[in-house]
Amino acid sequence: MDSLDSLPDDVLFHHILPPLPTVSLVRCRHFCKSWPSIVRDPHFLALRQSFYPTSGHLLFVCPASAVATSELQVFSAPISPGQGDPPLATHIATIPNLNASMVDVHCVNGLLCLHPKNSSNSKAFAHIFNPTTRQIITLPDDSSVRDKFRASTHFGYDPIRDEFKVLRLLKYNDSHEFKIFTIGDATNSWKLVNNATATHIRPTNWFLEDKRGVCVNGAIHWKYSSYILAFDLRSEQFRQIDIPDGYKYKEHCRPHLKFPDLVELSGCLTLVGYDDRGLNLTILEDYETREWTQKRIILPDGANERIHFPLCSVPKTGEILLMPYFLGRLVRVIYHDKDKTSSRRAVVMKMLEPLWPDQKSGYINIFFYQENFRLLD
Template identity: 35%
Template sequence: MESSDGPELPSQVTCFEILPRLPSKSLMRFRCVCKSWSSLTRNPSFVSAHQNLGCNKHTHLLLTASDKTTKQQHFFSLQINQQESLTPAAHLLTLQTPPTENERLYTAQCMNGLACLYLSNTSAPKQTDPNHPVRIFNPCTRESLSLPHTSPASCTAHVTHHFGYSPLTNEYKVLQVQKLIPALGDVHFMFKVFKMGASLWRHIEVDLNDISFDPLNFPFHRRSVCVNGAIHWMHGTPNPIVVFDNEDEKFRVIPLPEDYTCFTHLVSYPVGNIVGVGGYLGLIGDRSMMKNEAMGLWILKDYENLNWVKEIIVFPRWAVSGYAVPFCSIHTDERLLQSSGLSRQNPACMKVILYNMKNESLRRSDIVFPDKWAYLTRTRFKLLTSYEESIEPLIR
């Protein structure tokens, strides 16, 4: 005879059909209930179900500001909610920055809700620093993982890092590129990979004579874009796009669109002319459109067949400070635009510009910071990246 409460649902249905539909923050609270619930929410199958069900597809923005007095860098997040407005910014993390004359700050790249934080300053030699390691950070769970220190070679000039993900193997990797300039001899490179879950960096062999681009003139220091399981850089016209495959760990190239016209934008944009657009690879350009307050955006809709689709973004110049470029696509099917800086009219309030491709309309939304952090606006907040919340554990 069944109880008055009715029959119980099978645990498989509860664990992998119902619970994964809950918001990330609710699941984080469940981790404190008991060990079994904590274990469940860290289970790879549960994490995958939560991500695939898509019940948490609200865009979040990751911002940062530095306090030069204390040598601290603060990270904040906010959400673009269903009402298409911005939630107040929340403080996530504080990191100490190196006490050097040349300001070296952390920048970030996000993949599936995980952020890779690393020091970025190409003018600083021997950039690896045991006191300021590369970190993997989950803004949703607030978990942070410091990667082991990797000592640079004595002749290292610059070190750069790039965050990637392989959907085939479900592996997160950090690619480290060291540019070596010996006292005598030719300039060469050292490539290392750190796979999340490993304990050490792994050296990978790259035959520079067997790759289809000139590494000596390649801007490895530029920020990359990871889509389709590969890391992408723009080499610069008339050269192609350089690709590092996160699965086989090989370099290759893909050609630019035939009608693409590349130029350097007038804004201080971290990625250059290559951007991520809703999970696709995108290129911005077309100098001829600037006078008409428009911009060309090429999107690689068919990655396998290299089929590029061109979109035209038209916007009034009054809407932004300087010439804007797409920063990311958000869950409302709009493009978030970034100019040379986020405008500040109120010391504790900043604005972002959102562009609707269907009706070619713009709207501005305010970013509001709690009074406690308003003093940081003197050093200017910087928009680092966008992400969707994830419960991906850093340590299982």
């Protein structure tokens, strides 16, 4: 299997590797020593894009079935399907030995972080999964967690240093502390974050409510009370961003369902409010000057019956993709053109079997992702 390495780099770079399907390309890492440097090269990725033009994919993470909740299934579908019948979902992976109803998932820059919901004691594990390379790693245990009462886990990416980090918030009795783990760090251990940077954070239940952090501009963000709390991944410090006057979340008529109040759209932090006819978006257009703008989305007639929330902006068109809270065998979505203030409906994929929702909340984890060839081993 030394034949790949014996080929000239130019032949490998321009003719052999770019047209390969992703699964075949990933397999080449076992036979080609130069594979890691090649797949990270921007010119190679541009060549590959010419063979497989894509604006990204939708990723679905859900229990394998109504009864087999000890494993997770991962599926993908194109974010903008072509004409004709919708494509069948592509099965990416089955992740065993995880109680699906107790696992939360974060997706940042093409990697997934799987961890327990509101975990306690020694159950505070964390796995990192790359859907592109199909690799999964388990982060080392943090022995100090065994003495804690609660642990809440969050995931982020620092584009300046090209680092993925897992942040863990630990609460016990009337005190709290913060731990961080950097993927690929030589120490391979959890590090204590300087608690002095978070003296204004009260150890309440705000981070124990399955609140998913939103990573934008190298920081993880959470909506908290009258402001947004941000954890800068480079400086490893907390800061506040004031919420503009007039913003209201407004619970939906089904308050037991948890709708995202904070999302990322086109690289911008966006507050989301809901009502019976549509959504109100409060967008942080300029992160440095704290300049906010308002957008209103009126849902098409009948769409509010299925309850939609904004997932992402479609890279090629700039449309906002609105996902239904519950999914059937056919995954029906809404594309909203914010410039024309118009919407269109589409079926992006179909399943041979229906997706099984999380039995605890009824919610399927849905993300936008693009290929990331980062090696985890």
